[in-house]
Amino acid sequence: MTEFLLATAGVILLTVAVGLVRILSGPGDADRLMAAQLIGTGGIGSLLLIAAATGARGVEDVALGLALLAAFASAAFVNSAAPAEAPDVADGR
Amino acid sequence: MSLVVDLFSIVAIGAGVFFFLAGTVGLLRFPDALSRLHALTKADNLGLGLVVLGLLPRSDSLLAALKLVAIWALVQLASATAAQLVGRAVRCKGTAV
Amino acid sequence: MTSATLAGLIGAALVGLGLYGLIANPQPLRKILAFNLMGSGVFLVFGIVARKGAAAGLQADPVPQAMVITGIVVAFAASALAVALVLRLFEAAGRATLDPDAWAKPPDGGAGAE
Amino acid sequence: MSVLQALDIGLAFLVFAVAAWTIFARGAFAATVGYVVYGLLLALVWIRLFAVDVALTEAAIGSGVTGVLLIGAAARLRAAETASDEKPLSGLTRVFAAALCVLVALALASVVLLLPDQGPSLAPLSMQKLPETGLGNPVTAVLIAYRAFDTMLEKVVLVLAVVGVWSLAADRYWGGAPGEARAASPEPTLAFLAQILAPLGVLVGIHVFWVGADEPGGAFQGGAILAAMWIIVMMARLTEAPQANAFWLRLALVAGPLVFLAAGAAGAIFAGNFFAYPPGFAKPAILFIEAFMVLSIAVTLPMLVAGPPRREPRQ
Numbered sequence: 001m002t003e004f005l006l007a008t009a010g011v012i013l014l015t016v017a018v019g020l021v022r023i024l025s026g027p028g029d030a031d032r033l034m035a036a037q038l039i040g041t042g043g044i045g046s047l048l049l050i051a052a053a054t055g056a057r058g059v060e061d062v063a064l065g066l067a068l069l070a071a072f073a074s075a076a077f078v079n080s081a082a083p084a085e086a087p088d089v090a091d092g093r
Numbered sequence: 094m095s096l097v098v099d100l101f102s103i104v105a106i107g108a109g110v111f112f113f114l115a116g117t118v119g120l121l122r123f124p125d126a127l128s129r130l131h132a133l134t135k136a137d138n139l140g141l142g143l144v145v146l147g148l149l150p151r152s153d154s155l156l157a158a159l160k161l162v163a164i165w166a167l168v169q170l171a172s173a174t175a176a177q178l179v180g181r182a183v184r185c186k187g188t189a190v
Numbered sequence: 191m192t193s194a195t196l197a198g199l200i201g202a203a204l205v206g207l208g209l210y211g212l213i214a215n216p217q218p219l220r221k222i223l224a225f226n227l228m229g230s231g232v233f234l235v236f237g238i239v240a241r242k243g244a245a246a247g248l249q250a251d252p253v254p255q256a257m258v259i260t261g262i263v264v265a266f267a268a269s270a271l272a273v274a275l276v277l278r279l280f281e282a283a284g285r286a287t288l289d290p291d292a293w294a295k296p297p298d299g300g301a302g303a304e
Numbered sequence: 305m306s307v308l309q310a311l312d313i314g315l316a317f318l319v320f321a322v323a324a325w326t327i328f329a330r331g332a333f334a335a336t337v338g339y340v341v342y343g344l345l346l347a348l349v350w351i352r353l354f355a356v357d358v359a360l361t362e363a364a365i366g367s368g369v370t371g372v373l374l375i376g377a378a379a380r381l382r383a384a385e386t387a388s389d390e391k392p393l394s395g396l397t398r399v400f401a402a403a404l405c406v407l408v409a410l411a412l413a414s415v416v417l418l419l420p421d422q423g424p425s426l427a428p429l430s431m432q433k434l435p436e437t438g439l440g441n442p443v444t445a446v447l448i449a450y451r452a453f454d455t456m457l458e459k460v461v462l463v464l465a466v467v468g469v470w471s472l473a474a475d476r477y478w479g480g481a482p483g484e485a486r487a488a489s490p491e492p493t494l495a496f497l498a499q500i501l502a503p504l505g506v507l508v509g510i511h512v513f514w515v516g517a518d519e520p521g522g523a524f525q526g527g528a529i530l531a532a533m534w535i536i537v538m539m540a541r542l543t544e545a546p547q548a549n550a551f552w553l554r555l556a557l558v559a560g561p562l563v564f565l566a567a568g569a570a571g572a573i574f575a576g577n578f579f580a581y582p583p584g585f586a587k588p589a590i591l592f593i594e595a596f597m598v599l600s601i602a603v604t605l606p607m608l609v610a611g612p613p614r615r616e617p618r619q
Contacts, residue, residue, distance in 0.1 A: 013315065024329070065525070076372040267465035267608060
């Protein structure tokens with residue numbers, strides 16, 4: 001079972017790596033921001049699997065911290081891209 | 094009993110990995126940023142949910158199990174919000190593309 | 191090769207990579223990034239010392255771990271100060287370059303003096 | 305080769321590749337996003353080294369808070385990048401620099417390879433004295449008891465960093481608030497996220513601090529999570545950054561090192577040595593000090609991210 005957990009963690013990391021190659025190259029900043037999202041989800045998944053396999057204690061808290069901070073990159077981007085004096089970005093709908 | 098648990102974990106985590114794979118395939122194949130965003134946030138979150146589901150019976154305490162569920166819920170929230178924010182950045186061309 | 195040794199080797203490679211970025215990247219923000227990379231490489235080398243000091247029922251020596259924790263926090267404080275300096279330079283002068291020759295020319299565009 | 309080894313090697317390659325991306329990427333923004341990814345991968349490596357306390361710190365500070373700082377800076381410096389008048393290094397200098405860096409990396413790598421399998425360790429000593437502190441987590445014991453003086457000085461460094469950042473303010477802004485004013489209508493999506501995330505994050509932060517006595521966690525990690533929650537609330541413009549001359553803010557900034565120093569001095573009087581804790585009373589003393597450290601860290605990190613004051617102080 002341990003082997004299975006580790007192997008799945010590896011496969012998830014691999015898919016994340018392949019996704020990162022595609023996403024980090026752009027073309028736009030939006031694509032690049034998705035990289036933070038991709039590694040957030042995939043990284044937490046493989047973190048939990050590795051922890052379950054190796055029996056490291058207290059790893060749930062690390063994953064919890066990562067999950068809390070998963071949206072921070074996008075939030076920081078939106079926050080600094082749209083300064084306060086700019087008109088509120090309309091939805092265009 | 095432990096065989097049943099193992100089988101459950103293998104099926105759930107295996108399905109989770111499949112969705113991670115599907116998400117990456119979507120990233121590679123979809124032509125524009127918005128549909129890539131769609132593939133990424135939907136498929137990967139389902140994948141993480143299934144991985145968490147598979148790990149649930151293996152956690153050693155109720156608190157640990159609750160934490161696992163909380164992790165998944167928080168990632169859901171973060172992904173949904175980030176997808177909204179990034180999607181909006183794609184739409185208003187001034188800041189992206 | 192153990193996973194600890196592997197992490198140590200990655201640490202060594204990161205120090206080299208960060209040092210190169212620090213020298214070769216002209217923009218100050220990129221230099222800050224490179225410096226952080228170098229720092230985390232050093233932390234990883236610390237990490238292998240901790241892992242190889244596993245004893246007394248512990249899986250890693252706590253003393254290097256504690257030093258890395260304080261190190262990460264101090265590295266963040268230093269980066270924040272550096273970023274603030276770069277942003278202030280940009281705000282005050284309309285550009286953020288470390289190239290002394292560039293300052294001889296008048297600025298072309300940018301935020302302008304405050 | 306076992307599955308674990310394969311995973312370790314794959315992880316190592318991934319870390320190295322993302323690190324190389326942050327150095328060689330074309331745009332500063334792309335590089336900073338790479339750095340956020342790198343921070344998260346590093347947390348995975350720390351888990352593999354069984355240093356969960358460090359992984360927690362790396363996750364909260366290395367990836368999360370540093371990410372906000374760098375992405376914000378990259379977005380603001382975009383204009384500087386397009387109007388860049390730097391000339392890149394000449395080819396020859398580049399080759400020399402690369403050679404130097406390869407040499408440094410090789411020297412470090414050989415040191416790593418020459419380390420004995422069972423290195424020198426302070427682990428037995430820290431475990432031996434652990435019962436006297438009343439703690440169960442030796443890393444916390446090192447931070448707050450065995451090497452308390454170090455940690456106290458490190459808190460002073462944080463305060464000095466805030467003073468350094470604040471001192472970059474223009475004269476007329478001295479004592480004012482950093483960042484933009486509170487928006488009349490905050491960005492709705494971000495506000496939604498912040499309103500749900502902040503209460504949960506405060507809970508998690510306090511939990512991480514509290515379990516830090518016995519399990520992985522502690523004042524730095526808990527404080528950093530609390531700090532992140534204040535940062536997200538400020539980013540959503542639900543609240544604005546406080547004025548730098550606010551008395552409560554300054555008190556909160558120095559409370560950690562001040563209480564720590566006072567406890568150290570009290571140790572000299574009551575326990576016979578500077579930074580000694582009286583026997584049987586060590587754990588309450590440590591938790592008391594840590595609580596103020598959490599407060600100071602939770603206030604210091606957002607102030608460092610917010611930057612120097614940019615508005616005139618209100619009287």
